[in-house]
Amino acid sequence: MTDPATLRAALAAEAARLGFVAFGVAPADAAPLAGARLRQWLADGCHGDMIWMADTADRRASAPGLWPEVRSVIMLGTSYAPALDPRRHADHPDTGVISVYAQGSDYHDTIKKRLKALARWLVAQAPGAPLKVFVDTAPVMEKPLAEAAGLGWQGKHTNLVSRAHGSWLFLGALMTTLELPTDAAHGDRCGSCNRCQVACPTDAFPAPYRLDARRCISYLTIEHKGPVPVEFRTALGNRIYGCDDCLAACPWNRFARAARDLAFQPRAELTAPALADLLQLDDAGFRQVFAGSPIKRIGRDRLVRNCLYAAGNSGNAGLRPIVARLCDDADAAVADAARWALARLA
Template sequence: MSEAQNSGSALGGMIRAEAAKLGLDAVGIARLADDAELTARLAHFLSENRHGDMDWMETHADRRAGPLRLWPDAKSAIIFGQSYAPPANPLDALRDRSNAAISVYAKGRDYHDVLKKKIKSLARSFSERSGAEVKVFVDTAPLMEKPLAAKAGLGWQGKHTILVSREHGNWLFLGAILTTAELEPDAGTEDHCGSCRRCLDVCPTNAFPAPYQLDARRCIAYLTIEHKGHIAPEFRGPIGNRVFGCDDCAAVCPWNKFASAATEIRYAARPETDNPPLAELLALDDAAFRLRFAGTPIKRTGRDRVVRNTLIASGNSGDRSLLPLIEPLMEDNSALVRAMAIWASRRLASDAEIDALRKRYEAREHDAEVAAEWNLPIEELR
């Protein structure tokens, strides 16, 4: 082994030891190179408009196509994973439709904060010891972490496009250090999906046009978190009580693992995010929303979209006791909220109650898209 290889191997060992001390569950190293296949897959995804209104993906497509587009001098990527495995199957939350189902990843502290502090600390130590330059990434730049994580041996991208780990299942937060150091790379992990297609078949909105391909425009996680506009009627029923994100395709994977006691302590759900009653979320104004969800990923989406989603969940709940909480939202400042207040009311109220609500509110509405909800065909309410 050459002196350079010995140095790269020693540095790799130091990284793994420090990562373990910081409570990071997985570490892998990949040598950086242009990847024509990855570039082509990204180009196809964007050309099909499967990114929806996530315009930032297209704006930075040239840089997203590979790490060397971001930093030509980088030689290696160090990829870190931290488990956020839940203690039980998150699909259990779909049974009680009077409560909001919130994706596992959003129930605790914002993972950007959780990971970045640890990785920055590690990057400083590594740079001081190696003399190499470093840059830290935790989902804050156009870096495609999942393909790098697969190349670094943390797992493989399943048919649902999520990274799957043999040790940690589908539940890994990812972060990266790019560095000018030439480190000894790890072997990539083979794809172990085989003929299984549980993740594809479970999707309520058919968001996978083919294995290993995702159409974000049909994905409940995208619709409830990233999508800034009205949610199309065809998706409202399938959303069920999912108010923030969707865990279905991840939760059914046979490689899944659920949390150990140590993992639960590292990334515990907060009581206010652990599938709260819909009634509590309907009552949130902007100030109360910010207070309740401070420090979580939910806060970044904003009150209006979360209440929009909660109204869809309310319409799907069959719970008429929510109607007194829904009616005031027909006069909300947000068009997103007013539209779904109409939709939810039409799902829950009697014909006589709907007629009374229409007389009270329809003439006051000056937004054409919101007003159209009063005349949505009955078959689109089901």
């Protein structure tokens, strides 16, 4: 195919066939303000322990900063919209709450396979045009680029919001040297709504459209190493991996249909795991339970640490014997969390 418009239309159809529900194209120089905002966010220390964000800032600031030859950025979205309210277990303190996105298969693997399949199709149609695929782990500003490609807009919770899929889209990017017809950037549709800001248990939003990761439960339970600051432990509640409160509060979710993609259907053992079971995991048991899950990357120690905070918040004195055994755990953060939880359960 030599006509860019024809190629783009065929590319969109192939993306849909592969399971992508959102498609758009942005020019390489899209989202020109994203780099400056990123640098200010880093200067304010809002990235916490995520040192790689600062180390890759120059490449992350723009698509050409990562790959100078890029001419078009193809942004793709896959829905993982839940069938049930992610906050339904908030009042079940003996149950650990895992973020919706991590209850199924690891999206990194699934999305990258689909992106590579789409890339092979594009290479077959336009031989000799270099391209690159990215899923979350590379220094790419997916959300500003997705907004520039018309997939949605960055809401006040800083995540992408889609009129069709709410706050529940996995994003992937395909960069190419081809000049493809681009989409208009999506306008902001948040209006005066502040439900996502109000829903945050730790007040992680100092202002609309601005997140302080150091206060975010997703950051604290996933990225943060060592003991979680005491001031946030009670607010964690029974959230043991991530947090969906700000996403679930978005009123645009009422238009989102539950995802039908089999790859992202929740695993039964991850929808409402018992804290008592998780607290007894050793390394081998952890790897077995979380094989193929994004949770596997944080390791047994960090997950058990999180479960101990949840146990301390549960009020269930029946957990005391299990918690007590962890007070001398080889991992210092686990032992600290166990002592905190034991004192709470006394």
